[in-house]
Protein backbone atom coordinates (compact mmCIF):
# COMPACT_ATOMS: atom_id res chain seq x y z
CA UNK A 1 0.00 0.00 0.00
CA UNK A 2 1.38 3.41 -0.87
CA UNK A 3 1.17 5.99 1.82
CA UNK A 4 1.06 9.73 2.43
CA UNK A 5 3.56 11.20 4.85
CA UNK A 6 2.66 14.32 6.77
CA UNK A 7 5.07 16.74 8.39
CA UNK A 8 3.19 18.17 11.38
CA UNK A 9 4.30 21.42 13.01
CA UNK A 10 4.74 21.17 16.77
CA UNK A 11 6.13 23.05 19.75
CA UNK A 12 8.39 21.51 22.39
CA UNK A 13 7.24 20.32 25.81
CA UNK A 14 10.00 21.18 28.19
CA UNK A 15 9.66 18.21 30.53
CA UNK A 16 10.75 15.31 28.34
CA UNK A 17 13.85 14.43 30.28
CA UNK A 18 14.21 10.65 30.67
CA UNK A 19 14.80 9.46 34.26
CA UNK A 20 16.33 6.27 35.67
CA UNK A 21 14.44 4.21 33.09
CA UNK A 22 12.96 6.21 30.23
CA UNK A 23 10.34 8.94 30.19
CA UNK A 24 7.57 8.37 32.74
CA UNK A 25 4.57 10.63 33.10
CA UNK A 26 0.92 10.50 34.00
CA UNK A 27 -0.97 8.78 31.18
CA UNK A 28 -3.00 11.93 30.50
CA UNK A 29 0.18 13.87 29.97
CA UNK A 30 1.30 11.31 27.38
CA UNK A 31 -2.13 11.53 25.73
CA UNK A 32 -1.94 15.28 25.11
CA UNK A 33 -1.77 15.99 21.39
CA UNK A 34 1.83 15.89 20.22
CA UNK A 35 3.36 14.71 23.50
CA UNK A 36 4.15 11.15 22.47
CA UNK A 37 4.84 12.26 18.89
CA UNK A 38 7.38 14.89 19.96
CA UNK A 39 9.33 12.46 22.10
CA UNK A 40 9.34 9.72 19.47
CA UNK A 41 10.48 12.23 16.83
CA UNK A 42 13.20 13.41 19.22
CA UNK A 43 14.42 9.81 19.39
CA UNK A 44 14.37 9.47 15.59
CA UNK A 45 16.14 12.83 15.18
CA UNK A 46 18.90 11.60 17.46
CA UNK A 47 19.44 8.20 15.84
CA UNK A 48 21.86 7.79 12.97
CA UNK A 49 21.31 5.07 10.39
CA UNK A 50 17.52 4.95 10.45
CA UNK A 51 16.97 4.59 6.71
CA UNK A 52 15.78 1.07 6.01
CA UNK A 53 16.72 -0.11 9.50
CA UNK A 54 14.73 -2.41 11.79
CA UNK A 55 13.01 -1.26 14.96
CA UNK A 56 11.30 -3.27 17.71
CA UNK A 57 8.14 -1.91 19.33
CA UNK A 58 6.17 -3.41 22.21
CA UNK A 59 4.98 -2.76 25.70
CA UNK A 60 3.63 -4.12 28.94
CA UNK A 61 0.01 -3.91 27.84
CA UNK A 62 -0.99 -1.04 30.09
CA UNK A 63 -3.70 1.46 29.22
CA UNK A 64 -2.74 3.50 26.08
CA UNK A 65 -0.23 0.80 24.98
CA UNK A 66 -2.06 -0.07 21.76
CA UNK A 67 -2.79 3.51 20.71
CA UNK A 68 0.81 4.53 21.37
CA UNK A 69 2.09 1.59 19.29
CA UNK A 70 -0.10 2.57 16.31
CA UNK A 71 1.31 6.11 16.46
CA UNK A 72 4.89 4.86 16.74
CA UNK A 73 4.45 2.53 13.77
CA UNK A 74 3.12 5.42 11.65
CA UNK A 75 6.00 7.62 12.70
CA UNK A 76 8.59 4.90 12.09
CA UNK A 77 7.24 4.42 8.58
CA UNK A 78 7.30 8.19 7.97
CA UNK A 79 10.87 8.42 9.28
CA UNK A 80 12.11 5.87 6.78
CA UNK A 81 12.58 2.78 8.95
CA UNK A 82 12.51 -0.38 6.85
CA UNK A 83 11.02 -2.93 9.22
CA UNK A 84 9.03 -2.58 12.41
CA UNK A 85 8.84 -5.69 14.58
CA UNK A 86 5.90 -5.61 16.98
CA UNK A 87 4.81 -8.11 19.61
CA UNK A 88 1.35 -9.59 19.07
CA UNK A 89 -1.36 -7.58 20.91
CA UNK A 90 1.36 -4.96 21.37
CA UNK A 91 2.98 -7.13 24.06
CA UNK A 92 6.69 -7.45 24.75
CA UNK A 93 8.18 -7.67 28.19
CA UNK A 94 11.26 -5.50 28.68
CA UNK A 95 13.66 -8.48 28.68
CA UNK A 96 11.89 -10.03 25.68
CA UNK A 97 12.22 -6.74 23.79
CA UNK A 98 15.93 -6.79 24.59
CA UNK A 99 16.15 -10.38 23.33
CA UNK A 100 14.33 -9.57 20.08
CA UNK A 101 16.44 -6.46 19.42
CA UNK A 102 19.58 -8.56 19.72
CA UNK A 103 18.33 -11.58 17.82
CA UNK A 104 17.11 -9.63 14.78
CA UNK A 105 19.96 -7.12 14.96
CA UNK A 106 17.74 -4.08 14.92
CA UNK A 107 18.68 -0.46 15.35
CA UNK A 108 16.97 -0.61 18.72
CA UNK A 109 13.55 -0.74 20.23
CA UNK A 110 10.86 1.36 21.83
CA UNK A 111 9.38 -0.20 24.95
CA UNK A 112 6.18 1.22 26.35
CA UNK A 113 6.00 0.79 30.07
CA UNK A 114 6.10 2.56 33.38
CA UNK A 115 7.29 -0.71 34.88
CA UNK A 116 6.03 -1.24 38.44
CA UNK A 117 4.05 2.02 38.50
CA UNK A 118 0.26 1.51 38.33
CA UNK A 119 -1.46 1.82 34.94
CA UNK A 120 -4.73 3.33 33.76
CA UNK A 121 -6.11 6.67 32.56
CA UNK A 122 -5.25 8.35 35.88
CA UNK A 123 -2.03 6.45 36.49
CA UNK A 124 1.32 6.21 34.76
CA UNK A 125 2.66 5.60 31.27
CA UNK A 126 6.20 5.44 30.04
CA UNK A 127 8.45 5.06 27.06
CA UNK A 128 12.06 3.99 26.87
CA UNK A 129 14.42 3.60 23.99
CA UNK A 130 16.77 0.65 23.90
CA UNK A 131 19.81 0.69 21.67
CA UNK A 132 21.13 -1.93 19.24
CA UNK A 133 22.78 -3.91 22.05
CA UNK A 134 19.28 -4.41 23.50
CA UNK A 135 19.99 -2.25 26.53
CA UNK A 136 18.52 0.97 27.85
CA UNK A 137 19.89 4.02 26.06
CA UNK A 138 23.05 5.18 27.83
CA UNK A 139 23.08 8.62 29.46
CA UNK A 140 24.73 10.37 26.52
CA UNK A 141 21.91 9.19 24.29
CA UNK A 142 19.08 10.05 26.70
CA UNK A 143 20.64 13.49 27.14
CA UNK A 144 20.79 13.95 23.37
CA UNK A 145 17.14 12.89 23.06
CA UNK A 146 16.19 15.41 25.72
CA UNK A 147 18.03 18.18 23.89
CA UNK A 148 16.31 17.17 20.63
CA UNK A 149 12.91 17.25 22.39
CA UNK A 150 13.50 20.87 23.34
CA UNK A 151 14.37 21.90 19.82
CA UNK A 152 11.67 20.07 17.94
CA UNK A 153 9.61 21.96 15.37
CA UNK A 154 7.77 19.19 13.57
CA UNK A 155 7.23 15.47 13.50
CA UNK A 156 6.68 13.04 10.63
CA UNK A 157 3.75 10.66 10.54
CA UNK A 158 2.18 8.53 7.84
CA UNK A 159 -1.52 8.53 7.08
CA UNK A 160 -1.76 4.74 7.10
CA UNK A 161 -4.50 2.67 8.71
CA UNK A 162 -4.11 0.99 12.09
CA UNK A 163 -2.20 -2.29 11.99
CA UNK A 164 -4.04 -5.40 13.18
CA UNK A 165 -1.85 -6.11 16.19
CA UNK A 166 -3.68 -9.33 17.04
CA UNK A 167 -2.80 -11.25 13.88
CA UNK A 168 0.70 -12.68 13.38
CA UNK A 169 2.35 -11.95 10.05
CA UNK A 170 3.64 -9.20 7.79
CA UNK A 171 1.95 -6.08 6.49
CA UNK A 172 3.55 -3.64 4.03
CA UNK A 173 3.04 0.09 4.39
CA UNK A 174 4.79 2.20 1.78
CA UNK A 175 8.37 0.95 1.70
CA UNK A 176 8.23 -0.50 5.18
CA UNK A 177 7.29 -3.92 6.47
CA UNK A 178 5.50 -4.36 9.79
CA UNK A 179 5.97 -7.80 11.31
CA UNK A 180 3.68 -8.89 14.12
CA UNK A 181 5.58 -11.60 16.02
CA UNK A 182 4.83 -14.01 18.85
CA UNK A 183 6.09 -12.05 21.88
CA UNK A 184 7.11 -15.23 23.76
CA UNK A 185 8.75 -17.56 21.21
CA UNK A 186 12.19 -15.94 20.80
CA UNK A 187 12.49 -15.34 24.50
CA UNK A 188 11.46 -18.90 25.40
CA UNK A 189 14.07 -20.24 22.96
CA UNK A 190 16.75 -18.18 24.70
CA UNK A 191 15.70 -19.51 28.12
CA UNK A 192 15.84 -23.08 26.78
CA UNK A 193 19.44 -22.45 25.71
CA UNK A 194 20.51 -21.36 29.22
CA UNK A 195 18.70 -23.63 31.69
CA UNK A 196 18.33 -27.34 32.26
CA UNK A 197 14.67 -27.57 31.27
CA UNK A 198 14.76 -31.37 31.68
CA UNK A 199 15.71 -31.21 35.34
CA UNK A 200 13.47 -28.25 36.16
CA UNK A 201 10.55 -29.92 34.36
CA UNK A 202 11.07 -33.16 36.28
CA UNK A 203 10.96 -31.26 39.58
CA UNK A 204 7.87 -29.26 38.63
CA UNK A 205 6.03 -32.34 37.40
CA UNK A 206 7.05 -34.55 40.34
CA UNK A 207 4.17 -33.50 42.56
CA UNK A 208 6.54 -32.97 45.53
CA UNK A 209 7.49 -29.42 44.71
CA UNK A 210 5.00 -26.60 45.17
CA UNK A 211 5.53 -23.50 43.07
CA UNK A 212 3.45 -20.35 42.71
CA UNK A 213 4.22 -17.49 40.35
CA UNK A 214 2.38 -14.17 40.65
CA UNK A 215 2.28 -12.25 37.37
CA UNK A 216 0.45 -9.41 39.12
CA UNK A 217 -2.00 -9.02 36.17
CA UNK A 218 0.93 -7.80 34.10
CA UNK A 219 3.01 -8.89 31.13
CA UNK A 220 4.82 -11.92 32.59
CA UNK A 221 1.53 -13.84 32.69
CA UNK A 222 1.95 -14.82 29.04
CA UNK A 223 5.61 -15.77 29.48
CA UNK A 224 5.10 -17.63 32.74
CA UNK A 225 2.16 -19.68 31.45
CA UNK A 226 4.02 -20.63 28.28
CA UNK A 227 7.30 -21.49 29.99
CA UNK A 228 6.42 -22.76 33.49
CA UNK A 229 3.09 -24.42 32.78
CA UNK A 230 3.04 -25.42 29.12
CA UNK A 231 6.68 -26.15 28.51
CA UNK A 232 8.02 -27.22 31.90
CA UNK A 233 4.83 -28.95 32.98
CA UNK A 234 4.05 -27.13 36.23
CA UNK A 235 0.41 -27.76 37.14
CA UNK A 236 -2.18 -25.35 35.72
CA UNK A 237 -2.83 -22.65 38.25
CA UNK A 238 0.86 -22.35 39.17
CA UNK A 239 0.70 -18.91 37.57
CA UNK A 240 -1.70 -16.62 39.41
CA UNK A 241 -3.02 -13.24 38.20
CA UNK A 242 -1.71 -14.32 34.81
CA UNK A 243 -3.88 -12.28 32.48
CA UNK A 244 -2.28 -8.98 31.43
CA UNK A 245 -4.81 -6.22 32.21
CA UNK A 246 -4.56 -2.59 31.12
CA UNK A 247 -4.85 -1.41 34.74
CA UNK A 248 -3.14 -4.42 36.39
CA UNK A 249 -6.40 -5.06 38.23
CA UNK A 250 -6.04 -1.69 39.95
CA UNK A 251 -2.87 -2.81 41.77
CA UNK A 252 0.76 -1.74 41.77
CA UNK A 253 2.47 -4.43 39.68
CA UNK A 254 5.45 -4.20 42.01
CA UNK A 255 6.87 -7.51 43.25
CA UNK A 256 7.61 -6.81 46.89
CA UNK A 257 6.23 -7.92 50.24
CA UNK A 258 3.73 -5.06 50.29
CA UNK A 259 2.22 -5.31 46.81
CA UNK A 260 2.41 -9.03 45.99
CA UNK A 261 -0.09 -9.69 48.79
CA UNK A 262 -1.76 -12.81 47.43
CA UNK A 263 1.54 -14.58 46.78
CA UNK A 264 2.98 -13.59 50.16
CA UNK A 265 -0.14 -14.89 51.92
CA UNK A 266 0.22 -18.25 50.13
CA UNK A 267 3.91 -18.65 50.88
CA UNK A 268 3.55 -17.65 54.51
CA UNK A 269 0.56 -19.92 55.15
CA UNK A 270 0.97 -23.17 57.13
CA UNK A 271 1.23 -25.54 54.20
CA UNK A 272 2.27 -23.12 51.49
CA UNK A 273 4.30 -23.99 48.41
CA UNK A 274 8.09 -24.54 48.50
CA UNK A 275 8.89 -21.70 46.17
CA UNK A 276 7.19 -18.47 45.16
CA UNK A 277 8.08 -15.67 42.79
CA UNK A 278 6.58 -12.55 41.26
CA UNK A 279 7.45 -10.09 38.53
CA UNK A 280 6.53 -6.49 37.77
CA UNK A 281 4.54 -4.62 35.12
CA UNK A 282 7.08 -5.04 32.33
CA UNK A 283 8.66 -8.31 33.49
CA UNK A 284 12.14 -7.16 34.37
CA UNK A 285 11.89 -7.40 38.17
CA UNK A 286 11.58 -10.47 40.37
CA UNK A 287 10.85 -11.31 43.98
CA UNK A 288 11.96 -14.70 45.33
CA UNK A 289 10.27 -16.44 48.27
CA UNK A 290 10.76 -19.76 49.98
CA UNK A 291 8.23 -21.33 52.31
CA UNK A 292 7.76 -18.68 54.99
CA UNK A 293 10.96 -17.09 53.81
CA UNK A 294 11.85 -13.94 51.89
CA UNK A 295 15.08 -13.65 49.91
CA UNK A 296 16.32 -10.07 49.61
CA UNK A 297 17.23 -9.12 46.03
CA UNK A 298 20.78 -8.29 47.17
CA UNK A 299 21.14 -11.82 48.56
CA UNK A 300 19.46 -13.35 45.53
CA UNK A 301 22.02 -12.05 43.05
CA UNK A 302 24.86 -13.10 45.36
CA UNK A 303 23.42 -16.61 45.71
CA UNK A 304 22.90 -16.96 41.97
CA UNK A 305 26.52 -15.88 41.45
CA UNK A 306 27.79 -18.40 44.02
CA UNK A 307 25.78 -21.22 42.39
CA UNK A 308 26.11 -20.17 38.75
CA UNK A 309 28.05 -23.27 37.75
CA UNK A 310 24.97 -25.38 38.50
CA UNK A 311 23.24 -23.67 35.55
CA UNK A 312 24.25 -24.96 32.10
CA UNK A 313 24.52 -21.46 30.59
CA UNK A 314 27.05 -20.44 33.24
CA UNK A 315 28.85 -23.77 33.63
CA UNK A 316 32.14 -22.17 32.57
CA UNK A 317 31.96 -19.65 35.39
CA UNK A 318 31.51 -15.90 35.55
CA UNK A 319 33.85 -13.33 34.06
CA UNK A 320 32.88 -10.71 36.58
CA UNK A 321 29.84 -9.31 38.34
CA UNK A 322 28.37 -5.88 39.03
CA UNK A 323 25.83 -4.33 41.35
CA UNK A 324 24.31 -0.89 41.67
CA UNK A 325 25.90 1.22 44.37
CA UNK A 326 23.02 0.96 46.89
CA UNK A 327 22.79 -2.85 46.47
CA UNK A 328 24.30 -4.72 49.41
CA UNK A 329 27.87 -5.96 49.29
CA UNK A 330 26.77 -9.61 49.53
CA UNK A 331 27.77 -9.96 45.87
CA UNK A 332 31.25 -8.54 46.57
CA UNK A 333 31.90 -11.36 49.06
CA UNK A 334 31.07 -13.98 46.42
CA UNK A 335 33.20 -12.25 43.78
CA UNK A 336 36.16 -12.09 46.10
CA UNK A 337 35.89 -15.81 46.85
CA UNK A 338 35.55 -16.60 43.14
CA UNK A 339 38.50 -14.34 42.38
CA UNK A 340 36.54 -12.27 39.84
CA UNK A 341 36.00 -8.51 39.62
CA UNK A 342 32.92 -6.86 41.13
CA UNK A 343 31.92 -3.44 39.74
CA UNK A 344 29.83 -0.84 41.54
CA UNK A 345 27.65 1.23 39.20
CA UNK A 346 25.03 3.96 39.66
CA UNK A 347 21.37 2.94 39.98
CA UNK A 348 19.70 1.99 36.68
CA UNK A 349 20.31 -0.87 34.29
CA UNK A 350 21.81 1.36 31.61
CA UNK A 351 25.05 1.49 33.60
CA UNK A 352 25.63 -2.26 33.22
CA UNK A 353 25.47 -2.10 29.42
CA UNK A 354 29.08 -1.23 28.67
CA UNK A 355 30.43 -3.80 31.14
CA UNK A 356 28.24 -6.51 29.61
CA UNK A 357 29.09 -5.50 26.03
CA UNK A 358 32.81 -5.48 26.81
CA UNK A 359 32.60 -8.96 28.34
CA UNK A 360 33.81 -7.68 31.70
CA UNK A 361 30.81 -9.07 33.59
CA UNK A 362 28.44 -12.01 33.19
CA UNK A 363 25.96 -11.32 35.98
CA UNK A 364 24.59 -8.19 37.64
CA UNK A 365 21.86 -7.01 39.95
CA UNK A 366 20.14 -4.25 41.85
CA UNK A 367 18.57 -4.15 45.29
CA UNK A 368 15.32 -3.06 43.63
CA UNK A 369 14.36 -6.61 42.63
CA UNK A 370 16.44 -6.59 39.45
CA UNK A 371 18.74 -9.44 38.41
CA UNK A 372 20.19 -10.27 35.03
CA UNK A 373 23.08 -11.51 32.95
CA UNK A 374 24.75 -11.12 29.60
CA UNK A 375 21.97 -13.13 27.88
CA UNK A 376 20.16 -9.81 27.25
CA UNK A 377 20.82 -6.21 28.26
CA UNK A 378 17.95 -5.74 30.69
CA UNK A 379 17.16 -7.17 34.05
CA UNK A 380 15.00 -10.22 33.63
CA UNK A 381 12.33 -11.50 36.01
CA UNK A 382 11.52 -14.88 34.43
CA UNK A 383 15.23 -15.59 33.95
CA UNK A 384 15.89 -14.96 37.67
CA UNK A 385 13.07 -17.35 38.59
CA UNK A 386 14.54 -19.97 36.25
CA UNK A 387 17.94 -19.48 37.92
CA UNK A 388 16.35 -20.34 41.26
CA UNK A 389 14.39 -23.26 39.82
CA UNK A 390 17.56 -24.63 38.26
CA UNK A 391 19.48 -24.25 41.54
CA UNK A 392 16.63 -25.86 43.49
CA UNK A 393 16.43 -28.76 41.03
CA UNK A 394 20.17 -29.36 41.47
CA UNK A 395 20.46 -28.80 45.19
CA UNK A 396 17.17 -30.36 46.29
CA UNK A 397 17.08 -28.21 49.42
CA UNK A 398 14.55 -25.70 50.74
CA UNK A 399 15.18 -22.07 49.73
CA UNK A 400 15.71 -21.13 53.36
CA UNK A 401 18.50 -23.69 53.82
CA UNK A 402 20.29 -22.50 50.70
CA UNK A 403 20.22 -18.92 52.00
CA UNK A 404 21.32 -19.88 55.52
CA UNK A 405 24.23 -21.90 54.16
CA UNK A 406 25.19 -18.93 52.01
CA UNK A 407 25.26 -16.62 55.04
CA UNK A 408 27.43 -19.09 56.95
CA UNK A 409 29.96 -19.12 54.14
CA UNK A 410 29.96 -15.46 53.17
CA UNK A 411 28.44 -13.65 56.13
CA UNK A 412 25.05 -11.96 56.07
CA UNK A 413 24.48 -8.41 54.92
CA UNK A 414 21.40 -7.20 56.77
CA UNK A 415 19.70 -4.85 54.39
CA UNK A 416 16.65 -2.63 54.14
CA UNK A 417 15.39 0.21 51.98
CA UNK A 418 13.08 2.86 53.42
CA UNK A 419 11.14 4.91 50.89
CA UNK A 420 9.61 8.24 51.79
CA UNK A 421 7.19 8.62 48.91
CA UNK A 422 5.14 11.62 47.93
CA UNK A 423 7.23 14.33 49.54
CA UNK A 424 7.33 17.61 47.66
CA UNK A 425 10.03 18.11 45.04
CA UNK A 426 11.30 21.12 47.01
CA UNK A 427 11.65 19.13 50.25
CA UNK A 428 13.33 16.27 48.39
CA UNK A 429 15.83 18.67 46.86
CA UNK A 430 16.37 20.40 50.22
CA UNK A 431 17.19 17.10 51.94
CA UNK A 432 19.70 16.17 49.23
CA UNK A 433 21.24 19.63 49.31
CA UNK A 434 21.61 19.43 53.06
CA UNK A 435 23.28 16.00 52.74
CA UNK A 436 25.57 17.13 49.97
CA UNK A 437 26.83 20.01 52.09
CA UNK A 438 27.44 17.70 55.05
CA UNK A 439 29.39 15.02 53.22
CA UNK A 440 31.65 17.64 51.68
CA UNK A 441 33.36 17.76 55.09
CA UNK A 442 33.86 14.25 56.43
CA UNK A 443 35.33 15.55 59.68
CA UNK A 444 32.03 17.25 60.47
CA UNK A 445 30.14 14.00 59.71
CA UNK A 446 32.46 11.99 61.98
CA UNK A 447 32.04 14.47 64.79
CA UNK A 448 28.29 14.42 64.40
CA UNK A 449 28.23 10.63 64.53
CA UNK A 450 30.45 10.55 67.58
CA UNK A 451 28.27 13.10 69.29
CA UNK A 452 25.23 10.89 68.55
CA UNK A 453 27.06 7.97 70.18
CA UNK A 454 27.20 5.94 66.94
CA UNK A 455 28.44 2.37 67.49
CA UNK A 456 31.01 2.43 64.71
CA UNK A 457 33.14 5.13 63.23
CA UNK A 458 32.92 6.63 59.78
CA UNK A 459 35.25 5.27 57.10
CA UNK A 460 34.24 7.69 54.34
CA UNK A 461 31.41 9.78 53.00
CA UNK A 462 30.75 11.29 49.59
CA UNK A 463 28.35 11.97 46.76
CA UNK A 464 28.86 8.96 44.51
CA UNK A 465 30.37 9.71 41.10
CA UNK A 466 30.99 6.94 38.60
CA UNK A 467 33.55 6.70 35.86
CA UNK A 468 32.55 4.04 33.35
CA UNK A 469 35.55 1.69 33.10
CA UNK A 470 34.86 1.08 29.41
CA UNK A 471 34.22 4.50 27.86
CA UNK A 472 35.35 6.62 30.81
CA UNK A 473 32.19 8.70 30.79
CA UNK A 474 31.46 10.28 34.16
CA UNK A 475 28.11 10.31 35.97
CA UNK A 476 27.93 12.54 39.02
CA UNK A 477 25.50 13.01 41.91
CA UNK A 478 24.49 9.36 42.03
CA UNK A 479 23.71 9.16 45.74
CA UNK A 480 25.05 10.24 49.12
CA UNK A 481 27.06 7.54 50.89
CA UNK A 482 28.10 7.14 54.50
CA UNK A 483 30.42 4.16 54.85
CA UNK A 484 31.32 2.89 58.31
CA UNK A 485 34.45 1.11 59.43
CA UNK A 486 32.61 -2.23 59.93
CA UNK A 487 31.27 -2.18 56.35
CA UNK A 488 27.87 -0.75 57.31
CA UNK A 489 26.46 1.86 54.95
CA UNK A 490 23.71 4.45 54.80
CA UNK A 491 22.84 5.73 51.32
CA UNK A 492 20.41 8.38 50.16
CA UNK A 493 19.09 9.18 46.71
CA UNK A 494 15.99 10.55 45.07
CA UNK A 495 13.98 8.25 42.82
CA UNK A 496 14.18 8.93 39.11
CA UNK A 497 11.11 6.92 38.10
CA UNK A 498 8.25 8.72 39.84
CA UNK A 499 5.74 10.98 38.13
CA UNK A 500 4.74 13.36 40.92
CA UNK A 501 6.69 15.00 43.76
CA UNK A 502 9.77 13.24 45.08
CA UNK A 503 10.58 9.90 46.68
CA UNK A 504 13.55 9.78 49.00
CA UNK A 505 15.15 6.36 49.18
CA UNK A 506 17.28 5.51 52.21
CA UNK A 507 19.29 2.29 51.94
CA UNK A 508 20.74 0.74 55.09
CA UNK A 509 23.15 -2.15 55.33
CA UNK A 510 25.17 -3.93 58.00
CA UNK A 511 27.36 -6.99 57.45
CA UNK A 512 27.32 -9.67 60.17
CA UNK A 513 29.82 -12.52 60.08
CA UNK A 514 28.99 -14.27 63.39
CA UNK A 515 26.68 -17.22 62.75
CA UNK A 516 24.89 -16.69 66.07
CA UNK A 517 23.66 -13.24 65.05
CA UNK A 518 22.57 -14.05 61.50
CA UNK A 519 19.01 -15.13 62.29
CA UNK A 520 18.05 -11.86 63.95
CA UNK A 521 15.31 -9.55 62.69
CA UNK A 522 16.42 -7.13 59.97
CA UNK A 523 14.71 -3.98 61.23
CA UNK A 524 15.91 -4.63 64.80
CA UNK A 525 19.47 -5.30 63.70
CA UNK A 526 19.48 -2.10 61.69
CA UNK A 527 17.54 0.00 64.22
CA UNK A 528 20.47 2.16 65.28
CA UNK A 529 21.50 2.94 61.71
CA UNK A 530 17.89 3.63 60.74
CA UNK A 531 17.50 6.16 63.54
CA UNK A 532 20.80 7.80 62.61
CA UNK A 533 19.84 7.94 58.93
CA UNK A 534 16.69 9.95 59.66
CA UNK A 535 18.29 12.36 62.05
CA UNK A 536 21.33 12.95 59.88
CA UNK A 537 19.22 13.81 56.84
CA UNK A 538 16.78 15.91 58.89
CA UNK A 539 13.95 14.09 57.21
CA UNK A 540 11.32 15.08 59.75
CA UNK A 541 12.54 18.65 60.11
CA UNK A 542 12.50 19.27 56.37
CA UNK A 543 9.60 17.14 55.14
CA UNK A 544 7.52 16.61 58.27
CA UNK A 545 7.66 12.85 57.68
CA UNK A 546 8.45 10.60 60.58
CA UNK A 547 8.03 7.18 58.96
CA UNK A 548 8.71 5.79 55.47
CA UNK A 549 5.74 4.79 53.31
CA UNK A 550 7.32 1.57 52.02
CA UNK A 551 9.94 -0.64 53.63
CA UNK A 552 11.56 -3.38 51.57
Ligand code: VG1
Pocket residue numbers: 020021114115116117280284285324347348349366367368370494495496497498505
Ligand atom coordinates in the same frame (compact mmCIF):
# COMPACT_ATOMS: atom_id res chain seq x y z
C1 VG1 B 1 14.11 2.33 40.41
C2 VG1 B 1 15.13 1.41 41.06
C3 VG1 B 1 16.25 1.11 40.09
C4 VG1 B 1 15.67 0.51 38.80
C5 VG1 B 1 14.64 1.46 38.23
C6 VG1 B 1 13.94 0.90 37.02
O1 VG1 B 1 14.71 3.57 40.10
O2 VG1 B 1 15.63 1.97 42.24
O3 VG1 B 1 17.17 0.23 40.70
O4 VG1 B 1 16.68 0.28 37.86
O5 VG1 B 1 13.63 1.73 39.21
O6 VG1 B 1 13.31 -0.30 37.30
P1 VG1 B 1 14.54 4.87 41.03
O7 VG1 B 1 15.27 5.95 40.32
O8 VG1 B 1 13.07 5.09 41.19
O9 VG1 B 1 15.15 4.51 42.34
V1 VG1 B 1 11.92 -0.73 36.42
O10 VG1 B 1 11.59 -2.30 36.73
O11 VG1 B 1 10.86 0.41 37.19
O12 VG1 B 1 12.16 -0.28 34.87
Ligand code: CO
Pocket residue numbers: 094115116280281282283284285
Ligand atom coordinates in the same frame (compact mmCIF):
# COMPACT_ATOMS: atom_id res chain seq x y z
CO1 CO C 1 10.26 -3.01 35.46
